[in-house]
Amino acid sequence: MSLRHAILGFLSHRPLSGYDLKKAFDGSVAHFWAADQAQIYRTLAGLSEERLVEVERVAQEVRPDRKLHHLTASGRAELVAWLQAPTVAPARREPLLVKLFFVSEVAPEHLGVLLRTELAAAERELATLNAVATGTAPAFAAAPPTQALGPALTLWAGLAATRAWRDWLVAALGTLEGDAPMAAVLAALAAGA
Amino acid sequence: MSLRHAILGFLSHRPLSGYDLKKAFDGSVAHFWAADQAQIYRTLAGLSEERLVEVERVAQEVRPDRKLHHLTASGRAELVAWLQAPTVAPARREPLLVKLFFVSEVAPEHLGVLLRTELAAAERELATLNAVATGTAPAFAAAPPTQALGPALTLWAGLAATRAWRDWLVAALGTLEGDAPMAAVLAALAAGA
DNA sequence: GGTCACTATAGGACACATCCTATATCTGTC
DNA sequence: GACAGATATAGGATGTGTCCTATAGTGACC
Numbered sequence: 488m489s490l491r492h493a494i495l496g497f498l499s500h501r502p503l504s505g506y507d508l509k510k511a512f513d514g515s516v517a518h519f520w521a522a523d524q525a526q527i528y529r530t531l532a533g534l535s536e537e538r539l540v541e542v543e544r545v546a547q548e549v550r551p552d553r554k555l556h557h558l559t560a561s562g563r564a565e566l567v568a569w570l571q572a573p574t575v576a577p578a579r580r581e582p583l584l585v586k587l588f589f590v591s592e593v594a595p596e597h598l599g600v601l602l603r604t605e606l607a608a609a610e611r612e613l614a615t616l617n618a619v620a621t622g623t624a625p626a627f628a629a630a631p632p633t634q635a636l637g638p639a640l641t642l643w644a645g646l647a648a649t650r651a652w653r654d655w656l657v658a659a660l661g662t663l664e665g666d667a668p669m670a671a672v673l674a675a676l677a678a679g680a
Numbered sequence: 681m682s683l684r685h686a687i688l689g690f691l692s693h694r695p696l697s698g699y700d701l702k703k704a705f706d707g708s709v710a711h712f713w714a715a716d717q718a719q720i721y722r723t724l725a726g727l728s729e730e731r732l733v734e735v736e737r738v739a740q741e742v743r744p745d746r747k748l749h750h751l752t753a754s755g756r757a758e759l760v761a762w763l764q765a766p767t768v769a770p771a772r773r774e775p776l777l778v779k780l781f782f783v784s785e786v787a788p789e790h791l792g793v794l795l796r797t798e799l800a801a802a803e804r805e806l807a808t809l810n811a812v813a814t815g816t817a818p819a820f821a822a823a824p825p826t827q828a829l830g831p832a833l834t835l836w837a838g839l840a841a842t843r844a845w846r847d848w849l850v851a852a853l854g855t856l857e858g859d860a861p862m863a864a865v866l867a868a869l870a871a872g873a
Numbered sequence: 874g875g876t877c878a879c880t881a882t883a884g885g886a887c888a889c890a891t892c893c894t895a896t897a898t899c900t901g902t903c
Numbered sequence: 904g905a906c907a908g909a910t911a912t913a914g915g916a917t918g919t920g921t922c923c924t925a926t927a928g929t930g931a932c933c
Contacts, residue, residue, distance in 0.1 A: 488775075488776040488918090488919085489773070489778050490919085492778065492782075493778050493782070495782075496778070496781065496782035496785065499785055501780070504881075504882090505832070505881075505883090506880065506881050506882080506883070511928075513837060514686070516777070516778060516781055517782065518772065519772045519773070519774040519777045519778070520771075520772070520775075520777070520778050521771040521772075522920095523920060523921060523922085524882095524883095525883075525884085525920085525922080525923095526919080526920055526921080528882070528883055528884095529883085529884095529920095532883090552881080552882085553881070553882095554881090554882080563785075566782070566785060567785060567786055569779075569789060570702060570779055570782065570783065570785060570786045570790065573797060574775050574776045574779060574794070574797070574798065574800070575775065576775065576776070577773050577775065578713075578714040578890095579711065579713070579714075580682070580710045580712070580713060580770050581712040581713065581837075582681075582682045582713075582767050582768065582769065582770070583767045584709070584712045584713070584834045584837055584838065584909085585682050585685065585686050585689070585709060585712070585713050586762075586763055586767060587830050587831075587833050587834045587837070588686075588689065588708065588709055588830050588831055588834045589685075589686070589689035589692070589759070589763065589830065589879090590763065590829075590830040590831070591826055591827050591830050592689065592692055592756075592759060592760060592763060593760055593763045593764060595826060597763065597764060598829070598830070598833075601745070601767070604766060604767070605767065608769070620869045620870070621870075624866055624869060624870065627862065627865075627866060628862070632861065632862040633784055633788055634784050635780065635862065636783075636784070636791070636861060636862055636865065637780050637781050637783040637784050637791070637860065638780075638781055638863045639866065639869065640780050640791075640852055640865060641777045641780045641781045642869060643718060643852070643865055643868055643869055644774075644777055644780065644848055644852070645777065646869065647844060647845075647847075647848040648841070648844060648845065648848070649850075650841060650844075651841060651843075651844030651845075652840075652841065652844075654840075655836070655837055655840040658840075659833055659836070659837070666681065666830060667828055668825065669820065669821070669825040669828065669832065672820075672829065672832045672833060672836055673817055673820060673821060673832065675836055675912095676813045676832065676835060676836055676839065677813070677814075677817065678815060681888090681889085683889085683890090697910095697912090698912070699910065699911050699912080715890095716890060716891060716892085716914075717912095717913095718890085718891075718892080718914085719889080719891080721912070721913060721914095722889095722890095722913085722914095723889095725913090738901095745911080745912085745913090746910090746911070746912095747912080759922090760881060771920095773906075775913075
């Protein structure tokens, strides 16, 4: 459901083609809402049918025509309504936790393998996000705060979640190395704040 | 893709009916992999067609027949193969972060509303998970560690992620109350560990 | 001279999940 | 006596997203 609205969000800044939108997604929100190219074109067709966007055909001599999508008044209204409506969180899908839940079906050593592989992935993700953060910080500082605060908070949230995940993986691997992993895990569970 | 394997996982302990499976999901992994009842029945039909499970019809006099699903040898092999295969993380879907990204399209006060609503949801989630933790801790301590470690780690991961999310929301709301929110956010971004 | 990547669009098939609905009977509550 | 809720199954429609493919010209690389 959010793809429609994310597209409307991008179009609220300036009119874009499907191709432009794909690049806009990949360069910003892709970490927490990736968009498939085919899906973008289909969604744009739907939005245009609902009169939430208007299509301006821009002829190009050498390449196929670009179809610039302009946000209409009702499109903006739809975006604002969505921003103000309560957020419906989709069900979490964490295959790693499912695996962890049934890990006793395979050899005990495999638990460590599973966690270490995930830790490597988390470190990579963290490195990417950190790079994005250092790269965009000057732009955030220069832009008017009302404009930049949203994107900056988004990035911070992604970083915070990824760091926490990494830290948990490190802690979990730590308990496996002790003599009494189960006791350590139970202690961590009880230490709820 | 994980629903198939989660079902195989549950069936590795004992044969279950579709109805039993629904209850098994709701009572354990629902927090990070919810299962729709209709989807469970359809997936079971597919697994049976692929000979990964075998159906035993148990006639009941008063109610509709139960269809007990037994894991076959190839079913167990499939489960083990999945547990040992690298985990494919599905793309993250965080509508709240998408909203945050485009929040400048609505009145600035709305940012706080958005975060506070999410904070309330996070606190509720945290309370549920903490209740589950205190409720299951005795069972974890009593069970053989090789069996219980997986589920305990799963719960810990869920708790850790939810706590981190709650903490981030509190921190983000804190920056909004200061005189220079943008500077505070940039400081937090830079404080990468 | 061939292959690859880029710009730009979009259809078809399929996977996966959700929502709503239907059937049928028993048990417990008000 | 009525009605809700538990037990037990499953179909149909719809939504949402993924994967593969096709078209078509330009520019760059080797």
